Amino acid sequence: MRGALLAFAGTVLAGIVAITYAQEIKPDRAIKYRQGALTVMGWHFGVLGAMAKGERPYNKDEAIKRASIVSEVSKLPWEGFIPGSDQGAPTKAKPEIWKEPGKFKDLQDKLIEETGKLATVAKNGDEAALKTQVGATGKACSNCHDDFRNK
Numbered sequence: 001m002r003g004a005l006l007a008f009a010g011t012v013l014a015g016i017v018a019i020t021y022a023q024e025i026k027p028d029r030a031i032k033y034r035q036g037a038l039t040v041m042g043w044h045f046g047v048l049g050a051m052a053k054g055e056r057p058y059n060k061d062e063a064i065k066r067a068s069i070v071s072e073v074s075k076l077p078w079e080g081f082i083p084g085s086d087q088g089a090p091t092k093a094k095p096e097i098w099k100e101p102g103k104f105k106d107l108q109d110k111l112i113e114e115t116g117k118l119a120t121v122a123k124n125g126d127e128a129a130l131k132t133q134v135g136a137t138g139k140a141c142s143n144c145h146d147d148f149r150n151k
């Protein structure tokens with residue numbers, strides 16, 4: 001009986017915590033979160049870009065590490081684009097994001113697809129193929145930036 005009561009109290013508490021948490025996500029936190037994730041992704045993708053351009057020596061192990069980070073992190077920024085977060089902290093996000101959510105989502109999916117390929121190609125250890133896939137991934141970045149990010 002006591003155990004059941006405790007379990008019940010635990011469930012109620014967990015519910016309250018969950019609700020409070022959801023309410024606590026203010027636009028400024030969401031903006032900082034998504035910018036943080038995008039910055040991390042950009043950092044590691046930048047290293048691959050430098051490798052592709054020959055500004056940095058090609059290294060298979062490093063390419064694998066960077067590409068797998070880019071692939072994982074490319075899934076993360078999007079939950080930070082909560083409704084109402086077109087303002088609340090300095091942001092380059094265009095209001096169009098919330099007017100054309102389907103298009104914005106398609107561009108996220110395209111990015112995730114390309115970064116997944118990037119991780120696979122890196123593991124194959126083919127430098128030329130990596131270069132090509134860095135280019136394709138970069139295109140997925142700029143396709144979205146062109147329409148949804150302010151300069």
Ligand code: HEC
Binds near residue numbers: 036038091104142145
């Ligand atoms: C689906 C759309 C989309 C895709 C795809 C995308 N970005 Fe972005 N990116 C944005 C938006 C929108 C912002 C502005 C976010 C803000 O300021 O709130 C941004 C901002 C950034 C920033 C700056 C973060 C800051 O603090 O200002 C970097 C770096 C970045 N993106 C890198 C990349 C790279 C690299 C790729 C591809 C590997 C990429 N992005 C793909 C939409 C996208």
